[in-house]
Amino acid sequence: MALERTFSIIKPDATRRNLTGAINAKFEEAGLRIVAQKRIHMTKAQAGKFYEVHQERPFYDELCEFMSSAPVVVQVLEGEDAIAKNREIMGATNPADAAPGTVRAEFAESVGENSVHGSDAPETAAQEIAYFFSGIELVG
Ligand code: CMP
Numbered sequence: 001m002a003l004e005r006t007f008s009i010i011k012p013d014a015t016r017r018n019l020t021g022a023i024n025a026k027f028e029e030a031g032l033r034i035v036a037q038k039r040i041h042m043t044k045a046q047a048g049k050f051y052e053v054h055q056e057r058p059f060y061d062e063l064c065e066f067m068s069s070a071p072v073v074v075q076v077l078e079g080e081d082a083i084a085k086n087r088e089i090m091g092a093t094n095p096a097d098a099a100p101g102t103v104r105a106e107f108a109e110s111v112g113e114n115s116v117h118g119s120d121a122p123e124t125a126a127q128e129i130a131y132f133f134s135g136i137e138l139v140g
Contacts, residue, residue, distance in 0.1 A: 004082040005035070005138075006119045007128035012070035013113035015039070020073050023103055023116060027077055030089050036076040036138045044068040050131060059112060066112060074132045078140060083125055086118040 010023050024034060042050075047067035054060050077086055091102025095114060098105035108114040119125035129138075 003078065003080060004122070004125075005076050005078045005129065006082040006086045006125045007117075007132070008075045008077050008086060008119075009067075009117040010073040010075070011113065011115055011117065012066060012072060013109050014107060014115040015071050015073060017107075019107055019115070023107070026089055026103055027086070030079075030085060032077040032079040032082055032085060032089070033140075034075055035078045035140050036133050037073060038075075038132075038137075039071050039073050040132075041071045042068045050128070062112060076129055076133060076138055083119055083122065087120070090116050090118050 008027070010020050014020065014023060020039075027034065044064050047064040048055070048060075051060065051063055051067070054063065057063075079085060089103060091098030091104035091108075093104070093114060094111040095104045095108035096111075098108065103116050104114050108116075119128050
């Protein structure tokens with residue numbers, strides 16, 4: 001197993017309900033280390049650039065509107081197999097399909113307002129980390 005880094009967002013539905021600490025506790029309890037973290041409020045254009053891979057999807061505008069509707073917490077999580085481990089901790093995209101105990105099963109409100117984002121592969125993790133953080137901000 002390799003020490004890996006993944007990118008994570010605690011989304012507006014979760015920051016609005018003051019769930020940052022509860023979600024971070026799940027990451028830490030599962031052995032992931034938060035090596036960078038900041039609270040930001042994205043513009044719709046910044047959210048649109050981040051999610052540009054989804055720009056042809058019918059939910060793209062709604063997604064960008066939502067992601068810029070309130071502050072988010074962007075973070076870099078480090079650990080053994082961090083990308084896959086974080087996806088396990090998050091649970092399925094649609095909370096109706098998420099396994100018990102996962103972040104989305106416990107906290108997500110809908111498929112759109114689903115509390116967290118996590119990178120799906122090493123290439124996207126590297127791109128997503130670089131979109132929000134400079135190297136000097138990553139403190140392992
Ligand atoms: P995320 O992991 O951030 O990546 C893309 C996001 O699009 C996803 O989580 C969901 O929040 C959102 N999404 C996916 N499917 C839908 C949908 N059918 N309707 C609204 N939003 C969606």
